[in-house]
Amino acid sequence: MTTAPAPASAPARLELVWEEPRGALGWLTTVDHKRIGLLFFFTSLAFFAAGGVEALLVRTQLAGPNAHVLGPERFDQLMTMHGTTMIFLFVVPMGLGAFGNYLVPLMVGARDLAFPRLNALSYWIYLASGLFVYMGLFIGQAPDQGWFSYVPLAQREFSPTYGVDFYALGLIFAGMSTTATAINLVTTIFKLRAPGMSLNRMPLFCYAQLAGAGSALILLPPLTLDLVLLELQRKAGFHFFDVAGGGSPLLWQHLFWLFGHPEVYLIVLPAFGITTSIIPTFARRKMIAAPLVALSELLVAFIGFGVWAHHMFTVGIPNSALAFFAAATLMVVIPSTIQIYAWLFTVNLGRPQFKVPLLFVGAFIVFFVIGGLSGIMFAAVPFDQAVTDTYFVVAHFHFVIFGAAVFPILGGIFYWFPKVTGRMYHEGWAQAAFWLTFVGTALTFFPMHIVGLLGMPRRVYTYSGGLGWDAYNLAETIGAFVLTAGLVLMAANLWWSRRHGPLAGPNPFGAPSLEWATSSPPPPYNFAVIPRVASEYPLWEPAEGGVLPEGHETLESTVRDAYLSEVVELPHESGWPPVVAALLAVMFGLALTSHFVAAGVFAGLAGLAALAWLWKEPELE
Amino acid sequence: MLHPASPQQHDIATLFWVMTGVAGFGIALIVFLLWLGWARRKREGMPGGERAGIGLLLLLGVVAPIVSLSALFVWSDVFVLRATSAPKPSSASLTVEVIGHQWWWEVRYPGTRAVTANEIHIPAGERVNVVGRSADVIHSFWVPALNRKIDLIPGRTNRILLDAARPGRYRGQCYEFCGLQHAHMGLWLVADPPARFRAWLADQERDATASGEGRDAFLAEACSSCHQIRGTPAQADVGPDLTHVASRRTIAGALLPNTPSELAAWITDPQHFKPGNRMPTLGLPGSEIRSIVAYLEKLR
Numbered sequence: 001m002t003t004a005p006a007p008a009s010a011p012a013r014l015e016l017v018w019e020e021p022r023g024a025l026g027w028l029t030t031v032d033h034k035r036i037g038l039l040f041f042f043t044s045l046a047f048f049a050a051g052g053v054e055a056l057l058v059r060t061q062l063a064g065p066n067a068h069v070l071g072p073e074r075f076d077q078l079m080t081m082h083g084t085t086m087i088f089l090f091v092v093p094m095g096l097g098a099f100g101n102y103l104v105p106l107m108v109g110a111r112d113l114a115f116p117r118l119n120a121l122s123y124w125i126y127l128a129s130g131l132f133v134y135m136g137l138f139i140g141q142a143p144d145q146g147w148f149s150y151v152p153l154a155q156r157e158f159s160p161t162y163g164v165d166f167y168a169l170g171l172i173f174a175g176m177s178t179t180a181t182a183i184n185l186v187t188t189i190f191k192l193r194a195p196g197m198s199l200n201r202m203p204l205f206c207y208a209q210l211a212g213a214g215s216a217l218i219l220l221p222p223l224t225l226d227l228v229l230l231e232l233q234r235k236a237g238f239h240f241f242d243v244a245g246g247g248s249p250l251l252w253q254h255l256f257w258l259f260g261h262p263e264v265y266l267i268v269l270p271a272f273g274i275t276t277s278i279i280p281t282f283a284r285r286k287m288i289a290a291p292l293v294a295l296s297e298l299l300v301a302f303i304g305f306g307v308w309a310h311h312m313f314t315v316g317i318p319n320s321a322l323a324f325f326a327a328a329t330l331m332v333v334i335p336s337t338i339q340i341y342a343w344l345f346t347v348n349l350g351r352p353q354f355k356v357p358l359l360f361v362g363a364f365i366v367f368f369v370i371g372g373l374s375g376i377m378f379a380a381v382p383f384d385q386a387v388t389d390t391y392f393v394v395a396h397f398h399f400v401i402f403g404a405a406v407f408p409i410l411g412g413i414f415y416w417f418p419k420v421t422g423r424m425y426h427e428g429w430a431q432a433a434f435w436l437t438f439v440g441t442a443l444t445f446f447p448m449h450i451v452g453l454l455g456m457p458r459r460v461y462t463y464s465g466g467l468g469w470d471a472y473n474l475a476e477t478i479g480a481f482v483l484t485a486g487l488v489l490m491a492a493n494l495w496w497s498r499r500h501g502p503l504a505g506p507n508p509f510g511a512p513s514l515e516w517a518t519s520s521p522p523p524p525y526n527f528a529v530i531p532r533v534a535s536e537y538p539l540w541e542p543a544e545g546g547v548l549p550e551g552h553e554t555l556e557s558t559v560r561d562a563y564l565s566e567v568v569e570l571p572h573e574s575g576w577p578p579v580v581a582a583l584l585a586v587m588f589g590l591a592l593t594s595h596f597v598a599a600g601v602f603a604g605l606a607g608l609a610a611l612a613w614l615w616k617e618p619e620l621e
Numbered sequence: 622m623l624h625p626a627s628p629q630q631h632d633i634a635t636l637f638w639v640m641t642g643v644a645g646f647g648i649a650l651i652v653f654l655l656w657l658g659w660a661r662r663k664r665e666g667m668p669g670g671e672r673a674g675i676g677l678l679l680l681l682g683v684v685a686p687i688v689s690l691s692a693l694f695v696w697s698d699v700f701v702l703r704a705t706s707a708p709k710p711s712s713a714s715l716t717v718e719v720i721g722h723q724w725w726w727e728v729r730y731p732g733t734r735a736v737t738a739n740e741i742h743i744p745a746g747e748r749v750n751v752v753g754r755s756a757d758v759i760h761s762f763w764v765p766a767l768n769r770k771i772d773l774i775p776g777r778t779n780r781i782l783l784d785a786a787r788p789g790r791y792r793g794q795c796y797e798f799c800g801l802q803h804a805h806m807g808l809w810l811v812a813d814p815p816a817r818f819r820a821w822l823a824d825q826e827r828d829a830t831a832s833g834e835g836r837d838a839f840l841a842e843a844c845s846s847c848h849q850i851r852g853t854p855a856q857a858d859v860g861p862d863l864t865h866v867a868s869r870r871t872i873a874g875a876l877l878p879n880t881p882s883e884l885a886a887w888i889t890d891p892q893h894f895k896p897g898n899r900m901p902t903l904g905l906p907g908s909e910i911r912s913i914v915a916y917l918e919k920l921r
Contacts, residue, residue: 153758158758243776288674288678314769315777316774319703319706322702326698340682348661348667353662369647369651374644376640376644377644382701383633385769453637455792457795459803460803460804461804
């Protein structure tokens, strides 16, 4: 692409201004969105592996009837940790914290996110909160009440160990990270776009991130409130949830699902964004009906706030309420089907290359449709009231979470691997890994529909023989190991390609969006000249001109039309974010063990550390 | 669930099969479009071009869903919902109370003295109003062959209609995670011909009159501190009522067949079969257990 001629010395000067310390100290104090994105990536991968091991243990116990691999205590802890880990510690941090963090600034033509030190804090809080939750597992008091922690079971009378407290306090803690990341993404998307990238020229990936991050800000408070009420009940004798004290168990459920349903759209939205990046590149044409697709991404998030009680169809709410929530649930289908057909017809209209990222997207579409169809079936209330809490619903949500959220993540990892590492992955082995993963996923989760219809409840640590469930369970367990093999093969391919893959260059796939305009991997300052944008596919329809901010700066522009408004100073690396996160971790630990005064002291210290960080102005070079 | 034994479950099963058929068609269409994209990958464009693409998108992605989902909504969420909803008590010939405990089902017949556990009898061919409550945490009551499930929530009452078309035995279980032995909280629902049901109910109302050294052992040991046997001093209601335990086909929440050897094994070491359940392993001598079992076998 053409830009205003940049002085030859500009990259070297920018390098001096933007470089961060090498080694461990550099990573500890980094505020670079790319490094933080990689920290999120590897940490969420580690939690994915942990959640996967938990799943494999669960599936091993369930491979046959009356097995004795795990007793009920261990099983209940592992299944709770599996759900909690995958949802809170893997898929959302991966979608927003890894993909969002790394790619959004590059895609909008900025040099970093709007609040780099807040970004760092978000990561260190995420790491600390994840370790906090796992501390319970390490001391043998892991949460064991199921990932949605219904009361009264989660109350102290029925769950006397620290398990529920690790869960509740850990998730309040983790919510701070997601909130910080969401604020950062929304602000960056609205305010830091390159001149000329008006809202209608912003990549669909960013619309998906905007919808997800915006939802996160609204869906987290109900969860945080619910968890605070639970801890007040457990630790300070309040009566929010028990009938004898004037409370109600349904209060927990309403608040939880008010969070929980939008959460699952938060989970899947980054995947929609990855898909809408991969398809134009590999179909080698623009996405059709792009404004409809953007609107659909926002609508899915919005409508998702109105359907929560479809998780509560059997609690005894009146028929009129049941019908309302069923109708709202059915409405969400429309923006989803709009996107599906946009994707499919874009592929058909183009000349698609079925490289591995597009294969993962194809599988995603199949799994998303299957999961979506079973979801539609759940909107038929009497059917839901029959099969809810059976393996039929376990099948449904794994198709939409694993099939529809994880497959695009896997495709996205291959797609942006050359950009992040500078090297190309091995296509042949990647395709083998894809097929293994695809077959394994189908084999693991499809039989669950059947065994659920045959009456197998969810969250059971074992089952009796003679009920007709045995063969399906065995197939699912085999599938889980096949799926694992596929993922291991993927990881091996990427590990090997990192060192030995051919050099990739800036744009090996001929993609249209701005992250492909800079080198692979990008320099710390992303772009020397921030390009002027005149199209939603800037590299396919480049424009003349650009701006070269010389310092530790990026460009701020107006919200709708992206007229350049000012040059923004960005902060340098800082050690305060990990310090604040560590102080908060100690605070939560003290609250867990009911040392409330000491916890208050550490809250104060964390506040002081945050003030110290704000006090230090960003250095001007 | 797929072998309906009641008109309500028949409606639900029909709904399921129709939805599955349409869903099958839907996924086939999507797979076809994906395959088509692959098969035509060397050719740019499609017949009708981008306009056709957008037109089909609106037809298949907006119009078709609106039409089909509206139809689904009316059928399932107006008609079938009404048919499977909680009955007006006056429309039922019998009310049965089911109270969920960790990890067993207390069964009562209001208006009678009958109390049993884990095995519910109803008259076939009559509308039965089941009223569900919980004594501790949230449970969920479901007999898949007969109707949908209801949650048993402390402080609330939920009701479900059971209307077995023919006599038969139908399995049920708890469907809301309720702790360590959620997996083993099963039940049997027995639909008897009405006359046999009335006889059964009358039997269940009677006190236990059997005697023997097992009865003395039962009363002397910890058994009576949890279990009631009407007609004896054992009146505790922590665990299942055992007044007519020998009339039941299974024990331990439908986990074990109710035979003398299984009953003896259960009493000897309940923690072996349901680790974490509330019945402790007492370490009673084998001879004492045998005499208790002999006594319990008389409680029909």
